[in-house]
Amino acid sequence: MTMNDAFDQRLKAAFAEAAEPLNEKAEAEAFAAKLVAQLSHPDRKRVLMLGGAGSIGSAVAGTQLEGVFDQMQIPAEGLVANFAFLMAPETLAALAMALALGMVALILPRRIA
Amino acid sequence: MRASDEELTALVMATKNVAAFGELVRRHQGVVRGMLHRMCRNHALADDLAQDTFIRAFEKVGSFLGTGTFRSWLCSIAYTEFLKSARKRKSTDRAMERFGSGMEDSEAPRDMGNVVDLDRALTTLKEEERVAVVMCYSCGMSHSEAAEATGMPLGTIKSHVNRGRAKLQAYFAEAEVVAS
Numbered sequence: 001m002t003m004n005d006a007f008d009q010r011l012k013a014a015f016a017e018a019a020e021p022l023n024e025k026a027e028a029e030a031f032a033a034k035l036v037a038q039l040s041h042p043d044r045k046r047v048l049m050l051g052g053a054g055s056i057g058s059a060v061a062g063t064q065l066e067g068v069f070d071q072m073q074i075p076a077e078g079l080v081a082n083f084a085f086l087m088a089p090e091t092l093a094a095l096a097m098a099l100a101l102g103m104v105a106l107i108l109p110r111r112i113a
Numbered sequence: 114m115r116a117s118d119e120e121l122t123a124l125v126m127a128t129k130n131v132a133a134f135g136e137l138v139r140r141h142q143g144v145v146r147g148m149l150h151r152m153c154r155n156h157a158l159a160d161d162l163a164q165d166t167f168i169r170a171f172e173k174v175g176s177f178l179g180t181g182t183f184r185s186w187l188c189s190i191a192y193t194e195f196l197k198s199a200r201k202r203k204s205t206d207r208a209m210e211r212f213g214s215g216m217e218d219s220e221a222p223r224d225m226g227n228v229v230d231l232d233r234a235l236t237t238l239k240e241e242e243r244v245a246v247v248m249c250y251s252c253g254m255s256h257s258e259a260a261e262a263t264g265m266p267l268g269t270i271k272s273h274v275n276r277g278r279a280k281l282q283a284y285f286a287e288a289e290v291v292a293s
Contacts, residue, residue, distance in 0.1 A: 007278075007282050007285075008278075010285075011250050011278070011281065012250055014230075014231045015147070015151070015231070015247075015250045015251040018147060018150070018151065018231055018232075018251075019143050019144070019146075019147030019150075019251065022142065022143040022146045022147055022150075023143035028139045028142055028143065029139065031138065031142045031146070031160075031163075032135050032136075032138040032139040032142060033135075034164070035135070035138050035164060035167050035168070036131055036132070036134070036135040036138070038164070038168065039131050039134065039168065039171055040131050
């Protein structure tokens, strides 16, 4: 506890007066808004690190996918055969990479609790 | 109905609710920034430290036990941030020399009459005295809360407050004599 004489009151009043501009509504709102925005959005470093790691991972996986899909047996006749051009190993590998990159893009804006 | 600090803190603890934390920031930013302004005497640095204080508080809100007030818990984090900042500038002593050298060179005194006087008066105190005085008079913390926040023994805090107060009283008395 601080003492409670005249000088004490004067000192408290001086500190209160010094803090007065900071307690104005606009000032408080601006400071809080800036801070909340910072807490709501992940920082750039994290985005770059995760984005970089995700992209490299996807690229490495993509180079392997073509070999995997190359082993698939595609029917020579029937309905599926009409769309066989869509299921070329390159197309499937590109789709898998797009999916992986899409997942990375989905996860990036989320903050890890 | 306005939610209490305890209710908002519980909400932030449970859900990491940024909006609830924003309300706590709105309520306490004045005290935290005021305390750091008086300690650093550099408004830009003080605001940066205040921002770090609130981010740190958000991250470790789970460690708030509720034994003291939320405000004094925030002030203790702010004090830690202040010390870390002083250490970053190589040593607290060098920072003290800067505090002791009068008004900062990079920033002209604001048009606040008594505030400038107060800041000048605070430069006459030792760092520990200034911290103790600012915590007790600016943040409204009790001696025991200030002791807990700074990690100093209660008796030491009381001595610092009394010595600091006496120095400020002498400074203002002298200033009044010069003015009259």
